[in-house]
Structures are given as C-alpha cells and as structure tokens.
Amino acid sequence: MSSAALADGRWIARGEERVSLPRFLAWLSPWVVVLAIGVYAAGLCLYYGLNQTNMDNRFAFGLWIFLDLGIIALGAGAFFTGFLVYILKRAELRPILNTAVVVGFICYSGAVAILGIDVGQPLRFWFTFWHPNTHSMLTEVTFCITCYLTVLCLEYIPIVLRNRQLRKLPSFLVFEHQLHKLVPVLAGVGTLLSFFHQGSLGGLYGVLRGRPFAFRQGVFIWPSTFFLFILSAIATGPSFLMLVTATVESVTGRRLVSNDVFRRLGLISGVLLGIYVAAKSIDTLIWLNRTSPSEGFAAWQYYIYKPFGTPVLFAEIVLFGLLPAFLLTFRRTAERRGWLLSGAALACCGILMNRFVMTVQTLALPTLPFDEFLRYTPSWQEIASFGGVIAYGVIVYSLSYRYLPLFPKSGGENSHVSGN
C-alpha cells in the first residue's frame, strides 16, 4: 500500500513503504507495557532507595553494571562506523551509518538512564564534574560517556530533522544543514571519546588491585583490560549492527542493505575479533602466571567454584571468540547469510559473556581466605528496569525506522547520506 493511504502517512518519508498504523501500534504495544513496568520499577528504586534491589555490601554491583558494560560495548558500532566512513573514507559503509547512530544513541542513553538509578544519590551526580578525582577510571567513564552522548544527540538530530514534516520548517532545515557539516568533526570527536571510555570501562575493573581476579598489569598508565575492551568493542560493534539490520529486514521482509555491506562488516568484525582473541589469550596467560600469583592468588583458586569453572574461560575465548572470528572472516562461511549472522551472534554473546565475567564473577569470588563464594539473584525491580531499557531501545528504533530515513532507498531520500 502507498504511504498516502496511511493515517500517519504525511509523516512517513515520501515513497517509503510502511505497515499500517494499527499494525505498527500493535507491534509497539507489548514493548510499551514492558517499558512502563520498567519505569515503575525504576521509580521504586529512586523513591525507596536501592533496598529494592538484591544487591548487598558484598555484591555491590549487579545486573545493572553488567547491562551498562554490555550495551555500551554493543553500541560501539556507532563510533566505529563513523570512524570508518568519515576518517577512513570507507564510503561503502554509509548505508548502515544512520542505523549505527540510532543504535549507538539508544545504547548510550539507556546505559546513562540505568546509571542514574544505580547510584544511591542521583541528586549528587554533578559532584563528579565539580570535584572530580582524576585518578578514578569512573571519572573518565562519566566524562567521556556524557560528552559522547551529547555527540550522539548531535548526530541523531539531523536524522530526526530529515523527517518529512519537520523539514518543512525552514529554520530547522538550515539548522540541519549546518549541523550536518559538523558531522565528520563529530565523528572524529566521538571516536576519540569512545576509545577512551570503552577503555576506561575495562580499566574500571583492571585497576582493582584488591580483586586479583580482575586486576591486570599496566600497559603505559592503563591496565591491559583497557585495550582489550576497546578491541572487543570495535570487533563486535559491526556484528551487532549486522544483527540489528538483519532483524529489521526479517521483520519488515525487505532488503535494506546490499550483501557486500554485510560481507564487509563481517570481515572487519572477524579480523578484529581474531586480533582480540590473540591479545586476550596472551593477557590471560600473563595474568594466570605472573600478575595473579604475585598477589598471592594461585590461578586454580578462581576456577574451583561452580558454575564459574574453566569451561567459562574456554567458552569466552574459543567458542565465542575464535569460532565467530573464523565464521566471519572466511569466504566459504561468510558468503552464506546464515553462517555470517550466527558468527555475528556468537561474537555478541562473547562480548556480553566477557563483560559478565568481569563484573559478576569478580565479585562472586572470595578475596580473604575465610570468605565464601557468593551468590546473588537480581530482584524483579532490577530485571524490570533492565527490560525497560531493552523495550526503550526497540521503541525508539521502531519509531526512527518508521518516520526517519535510516536506510538508503533507491534514489531520493538518502541523497544527503551519501553527502553529494
């Protein structure tokens, strides 16, 4: 059916095919419910305090930190694609650029929202900027994420302004054009910022001298995890973009980007993942044989507690590292959508697992000889707010997809995208 027939047709880009409004709302409604519950749960946490969660003095970080690290890592596709397109001039990746920006925006805003609940005194957030402790990785993270979120907004706005109705406002159009000139600069700035906070997020745990499971020796001023996190993030970012695009394609039943874009993304992802796996393996060996023993902790001590046995380590490096690296790189598998996407999926699982291990396993393991191994199960409030963020993401993306020109359509709409 043609867009004109739709109730909200005049908001949809000219000539774009979209499902009818009722069907669209039907698709949104369950997500809206999830979001509503999430918002309610978050409200509880803000009003009654963090006693609403199942975190405690020993398990001071929980599901939320895992979520933050996870989605920020997956959101890395945004800056990395921007980097590839604007800095390295890989024009062939333009088609997924807008999606990358939207996904990035969703991930980062979601993470910041969760952080807002996770701290005990949100009203004091600005102390970090007013009395910053420059030694703290968390300060670095806070600064970079805040700045980069602003950058993402600035990158997102032009896309929003390209909406069919909004473009009618002349001043907006002017604004959009000006802003768009800025985008390459923003991409550069964003890249810098992202490199730093992806790293700092790794540093967050790498510096914990008191947690030998997470502590890593320094390279320059940063612990090795600093670089590992950057590597893993840029390696899996493109994979996640592939997954998102593929999902949208299957949902809408429409081809959005050409196969070779996928192939390209897969290649980038695969190669970087390979490098990451190599680096990670070396780092692990150094840690097991040097760093940890020097602190008085024998390596075996970490892996005697179920479910965190050595299989976890194996899965993280081989199953979710080496394997997808192969799947994504080699022609024979990468040519096939199925293999390519499963490779991408594995890669994403891998990075999530890595973040999980760094956050949760670190806290679960004992430090003092007379400590015990700890367990923790999130409360429904934690899970609900988690779900809320996911739902928020889906909703924002769906709206963007429906009303904004995310993907190139033959001719017309994406003419700015290709910047000619």
Add this chain to the structure above:
Amino acid sequence: MSARYGMVIDLDRCTGCGSCMVACAAENNVPALPQATARTGLTPMLVRRLSNGLEGNLGREAFIPILCMHCEHETPCVHVCPQQAVEVDAATGIVMQMPQRCLGCRYCMTACPYHARYFNWWDPSWPAGMEKSLNPGVASRMRGVVEKCNLCHARFHAAKEKAAAAGRREIDAADYIPACVEACPTRAIRFGNLADPNDPVAQEAHSANAFRLLARIGTEPKVYYKSDEAWVRSMAEPGEQSGSPVRSADNSRNQSEVQHV
C-alpha cells in the same frame, strides 16, 4: 609532624565477645534496622569466626575483628572514588570516608578486598524516642551512601578541641582512643601511632608473630594482627591455609607452651 594511627589486634586474646562491635555501632550512631541482614547491615567493626576446619577435639577456632584497614599505599578505595569522597588524611593517615560527598556508586566497595565498606541500603531509623540516645559529634548518614570506620573521628575532634582550648598544638594521646579499643575487655585491640618508633604498638606491629591481611596485594594496611598459632597466621594469605591445619594446630600448642613456660 604527621602521625600514622594504626592498630595491633592480638587474636590470641580475642574471645569473640563482640564488645567492640556494639561499642563501635553505639559510638557511630549505627541504627539497628530490623530489615537489615548479614549482607546488608552496617558493621564498621565486624568480628568474624576463624576455624582450622577440623572436627572434634582437634578443632580450633579464633575470632578476627575486621574493620577498615586504613591502607597506606595505593589505597584501593581512594583511587577509585570518582568524586573525592575518600581520602587518606596527610596528618593522621586515617582513610576518611565522607558520606555527604558520596554518590553511592559503590565502586569503592568492589575495590576493597577486606569488605570493610558498607552501603546504607535504608534510611536510618530508630524506635520512638531512641534518637535521644544518639551520640553527638557523629552525624547520622542518609540512605544511598557508603560508610566505614573513620577511627572514631568524633573523638579525634574532641581531643583536638580540648588541646586547642588548653593552648596545646598536639593532642593528648589519652584523649583519642577509638571506641572498639576502649571497649575490648581483654585489651586485644591496641591503638597507637605507627610512625612513632617509641610507641609500644608500633613495636608490636613489627614483632615476630604480627601479620597483615592480604599483605602481598601491597596496600600496606595499618591494622596489624598477631597470633602465636600458625594456623591463625595462615589465614592472612589465600592458598596458604591449605597447609595441614592439624600440624599448625599442634605447632601452636607447642609455641604457646614455649611462650608460657
């Protein structure tokens, strides 16, 4: 002329009565919240039980009071706090936690290997009227912030003020004794200035059987422990207590023999 306040805790003298815990909580206006559990409560001073893991009359147990170790070097919590709510005081070496500055991110709690930091999961509250029994000089904390042992800083304030009123610069050592030290019925907890070589506590800290928890991490705690029993000392570092406890228990017996006779 900066002091380095620290402690030596003689585990052979600790009967695990818990006086230090109660005195500490009373001094620092810690509420007894019914909803708090072993993992969500506030215990700036916490006595934990050690066992050599043997059954029957080979079994040995000991008690170890855990408080903030006031790490001197690369103090983990100080490094990680994003907004300078923790600092090592130059004049006293006390690791100071500032609940009013605290954002409640709990990063410091994950950083502390001794689990000596506690989060206020609830707003403090007391049964009707009990707020009259709050100790002046210690402000009660609000929910959503981290707190820990500040070495009874209210007492340090009082000592400083008393000194100033008397026209003295230095405080009188007798005026500044943390609540747990004052409370210990066996004087197992000893408090002093580790920077002063004449201070008996400083000397004890370097005696043969003195040790520190997780010393190899290199945080230089200013809380020392002390025991004549080998199996108790083996609790300082991970992986070491795996050495046959039976033997260490026997050693300990002989050692105390030597000590006593």
Add this chain to the structure above:
Amino acid sequence: MKRFLLMFGLGFVVALLAGWVAFPRVLYVQKQQPLEFRHKTHAEKSGVAECSECHALRDDGAFAGVPAMEKCTSCHADKIGESKAEATLVDTYVKLGHETPWLVYAQQPANVWFSHAIHVKRGGLKCEDCHGKFGESDHAKIYEVNRISGYSRDISGHSMTRLRRAPGDGMTMSDCEGCHRTRHIEVGCLGCHQ
C-alpha cells in the same frame, strides 16, 4: 528575522527577571526572631565589652553558642524598661524558665564540625572575621531559611552572585576553604565534617 529577535529577546528578558528578582523571594522563607534583641544596646547599657562574656567556651573547649536563659535572667529577672520585647522576655521566658527559641543565623548543618576554640584560641581569629559586624546590630534581623536545603541564608550569603562580599556574609564550605588556602592550613574532609 525581526520578529524572531523580538520573540527571542522577550523570552530572554522574562527569564532574567524571573531568575534574578522572583526566584530569591520564592527560595527563602522569612521568619521573625522570638524577641527583638539589640546587641548594640547591651554593649552600651550593660557595658558588655567582649563577645565572649556571653558567648563563652565550655570547659571541654566546646562553644556554648547562644547563652542559656540564666545569663539573661542575671539582669532581666524583672522588667527593665517598657519595651514589648522586654515584657515577652520576662513573662514568657524568664518567669516560666523556658529557653528562648532563638533562630541561629550561623547554624551549620549536622554534618559540619566547627571548633571555635581552634579558630579563636589557636588561629587567633576575631569574631568579626566570620560573623561580620553582627555584634553592633541594633535589631534582630529577619531570619531567612532556604526552602530546599533548610540552611539559614547567612550560610550561603545574601548576594546571589556572591561577588564583592563583606566579611561574614556567607559561611559556605568554599568560604572556609578560601580562608584555609590563604593561611596554608591543610585539613582533610573530616577535619571539618562529622
């Protein structure tokens, strides 16, 4: 474009007025002291020369703050003069032996620890250095309290900009820090907090 500027300017000016004129009036609640107290009169009539004659240090060095009732009673056992304040003082407080519920202008929050003994005896500060010419006031000024923080306005200081302040106008942490910095006196957080 003209219309654009007009509208923009309009909004701008409205905001300025709201922020600089209306906001302070909304932010602070004004309260009357229970009694009209005149430092000046007491200094002149009863020949009280030193602040410390009424605002003394206790034996343990703690600052006694506003003197207790018996200090007033030592002179005001019966009415002196005909003023209304005098009547209220004697009838409602002296006779019934209640303490006067003074609103303390320089009241710091519970988490602040400040030792007059250290600042006066060791630091050699004058009262005026922090409290300004308060001792010469000849009426009890209005007590203003911040609706949100609950602080007395004397803590944050009267000017919203906090520029060109007289000594004693403002007792915020940054004021303390400034003075400590100029005198090179280092204290940690818990040096002044509890």
Add this chain to the structure above:
Amino acid sequence: MKFSRRDLLVWGAGAAAGLVVTPVPWKLLDDTSKWSQNWPWIPQPARGPVQVKQSACTLCPNGCGVKVRMASGWPVGVAGVASHPVTRGALCPLAFGAHQLNWHPDRLRTVRHHGSPASWDDARAAFAKACGEGRVVVIDGYPGRAASAVLEAFAERRGEYRVVRGAETRALTPYEKWSGVPAESFGYDLENASTILSFGAPVLDGWGAPGRFTRLWAERAAGQVDPLMRIIQIESLLSRSAGRAYQWISIRSGSEGILAAGIARVLLQEKLVKTGGPIPEVTLDEAALLTGLDATAIRELARTIVVRGPVIAIANDNNPSVAALNVVLGAVGTRGGVVRRSKTTKVYASADAAIASARAVILDSSVPWNFVPQTDAEVFRFAAWNGSPTKTDWFLPAPGFLEERTDVPTAPTSGVETYALAASLAKAAHKTQSCAEFLVSVDPSLSSAEKIIHTRCAELFHAKRGNLHSREETAVAKIASAQKLEEQLWSGAVWLGEPASGESIRCALKQWPAADAGSPSDWTASWAAPVMPPLASKLYQESGLRESQRRNA
C-alpha cells in the same frame, strides 16, 4: 498580531537561554544536593553540652563500673570505668548498647492486668487486698541491695522472702551446705589463682563480672602479670572459653561431676594433695567410661593441675562433686581458692519455681525473666521490659537502665566486698516504680531504700574499713564525714573492703556427694532483662557471632 506556534518555540528558546545566566539552575543543583545531605526525616543527634557521669551497672548483679556520656540530659554512650578496682574498665558487650534499652519497643510503659492496661492504684489496691487475705511470697533476684532489705522487711510481716540465685551463686551452694556459711558470702580469689579448672563454666564468656576475669586472663595468661594463669576448660563442645583456654578437654556432656570425682580419686590415691577427704566410689575406669576420656588422660590431668598452684575448680552451676574436688584440693578458704569475703551469716531461702499455699507472689524486676513461678497465687511481676508471655496477673513497669537510684552490693563471684551507688541518670519517659517503692507505698511504715542506703553509708563510715576508689584511692578512715562518703559514692566512687583473710573454712564433707545431687536448674540467666540492647542483638545476628541471643532465655 497573532502569536504562532513558531513564536512560542522561539520565545521558549530565548527563555531557556536567559535562564542559564540566572542563579536558578545552579542554585537548584546546589540546594537539592544539600537537601540530600540533610534529609529532614533523618534523626540527628541533639546539640548541647556533653558531660560524663560515673555509676555502676545494674543490669545484672555484677555491678560493673560504668562511665556514662550524657548529652542534653540523656545517656548517649556507655564505657567502662578504668579506675574501678574489680572490673578495671571492662564491661560485657551488652552494656555498650544498654543506654538504648530504655527505648526498646518491648519496654513496659503501663501497668497491665491480664493483658489490658490498668492504673498503679488498681495494682496497689489489688495487692493490698491480697496481703489482707493471705501469705505473700516476695521473690528477689538480686539480694543484698537496700531495696532487697525493703522486700525482706515487708516479707517478714506478710509472708516470706525468697531469692532466685544466679548460676554463679548456685555453684557455691554446696559449700553453704557443708559449712553453714551462706553462698552469698563466698567468692573466688581469682586474682591469686594460678590454674583454673573450669567444669563447663563460661569463664571467658560473661561469667561473673565479665570484665574482671577476661582482663585477669588477658594479662596473666600472656605472662604480663604474675602469677601466670592457665585455664583448663572441661566441656563437651568447643565453646568460647574452650577455644581460648590453655587446654581444652572434651568430655561427654553432663559427666563433669564424674570427671571431678575421678580426678579427686587420683589426687587422693597418689597422695598428690596434703589434704585428705572421702574417696569417691567411682573407679577411674568407670570415670573414663562415662566421660569418654581414657584413664591415663584423667590421671595425667590430675597430675598436671597440682603442678601449678593455687588451683581452683569452677563449676557451671550447682555441682557438689566439683565443690568436693575443691575441698580435696584444699582450695576452700585458702588464698587463690574459694574464699569467704564477708562475715554475713544470713542464709536466704532459695526460691523454687513451685510456690504453694500463697495468696500472692510478687517478683522484683531483678528476677530473671525465665524464672516462672508455678503457682495458683496472684502474681505481681515488676519488669522494665516485656518478654515472652508468661503466667502473670499484673505487669508493673519498673525503672529501666540508669533510671533507678539504688545501691550495688558485692558481685556474686567477687573475692572482696564492694559497695557502690547508682544514681538515676536517665529520667523515665513514663511512670515507673520499683518493687521496693511499691511495697513502701503499700506499707508506709517500712523504711525506704533511700533511708537504708543512708544508714549503710553511715555504717561503712563508722567501720572505718576499706578504701574508696574514685579517680584516686582514699582510705575510708581518711574521709571527713559519712555524708562526704555518701556523696562520693553517689558520684560513682566504689568502696572496696580488705581482701579476704585466708581463714580456713571447715567443710563437713563426710562422704563423696552423689553424682546427681543438685542438678542444674532450668533458669540460667543472671541478666534479668528479657531483651537485649537492640544493637547487641542486631550485631550478633549480622555477624553470626552468637547463634542464639546470649543470656536471653
């Protein structure tokens, strides 16, 4: 002119831009964070002068010296008095949170009759009526106080006076039986003992005046002070005392008496002791069988304990065999043994749970909560706190911690006589009355506890014995007047009698007591309150330091 949507947007933009250069956003940021630092619903300590008072703890009959910080009229902290001659600054863990006890949710605030609120007059009337109709049994958990004297005097006229003895005193009752000297005037001369043979007594876990023994042990087991002390703990489980003892001997629970007999047998047969005594029937092998040790171990033990004298055996409760062992060891009435600390010869009738043929029973607030009289008489119970439900007709709210003006006689296990006064430092938030006050109000012809304290001080002064310990030590003889003495006592000084002269006590011990004689009684607490300070119970729970709430039935 028309105001379009576009105008509105522009106007808004202007306003936003303007607001940034006003104090509004910045002041709001600042003030909201300050608000979060001073939430009005969070109680803060009162401002005001702080003073320190000295007194004696009245939570159990051990009367440790307490230093109480007072702020604006309320106790805000408790600590030990370093200058106290017996407890020397040490207290039990419960004392440190005790100043919060008076606000405990279980505090008895009104008179209750069968669960429903009543007035003091109702209670008085009901009690007066009962007195008119028949015998009244007055039960006291803390004999020797002036208040006890009031109770006793009342009982003499209206019925009888009985005493609930704490475990420590009950452990001394065999000597009372054998020598006629009341258990209340015996004590342990621990200061001079060298080997302590504890038969399950929690010597390092709140036994006697908790501070006294732990501090002695801490100094002397470490060899800092002579004579060197060794604790040999005989107990089935690894208790706190066993864990820290010099030696822990694990035996079958309940076989303490048998082991004592076994040891005595070895001592006598091998002539390891000068003193004679009846040889227990139980053979060494029987003893070994019943205790779970082997014969050689028992023989070894017997030999080791006599190496380092003076040696003293301490029972957990009334255990004649252990007492007999002390007789065999010659540890009764000798230095470093069981000593007679006072001349009093008055033997109190010990209260039995079963009370027959009485019209009314009245319990002083010092009676442990878990002492529940089995009787059909009308029960009047004084208590400051309400414990688990128990058969009681009248609950009468008694003064709480530091609320009562009372005197503090010698602690049950003390080797020396002491006397102290506890002023009322905290004002009760509601109408309370002690049992003694109540009885005086019923029978005004009785002399009040206050008067009795006054006369006692006078007697102390005229006897010119002992010393007064406050910050410094002064001989009673050097004190100007009885009034001065009393004043000093009220302000926290402690009177200390001369150390017990090692006068030997003749214990008529014909044959070895039967093993089962004097089974431990069902109430154990010397801590009278049914509740613990909230902080203590909470911290024990959170630290897992004590599985069950200690000293709390």
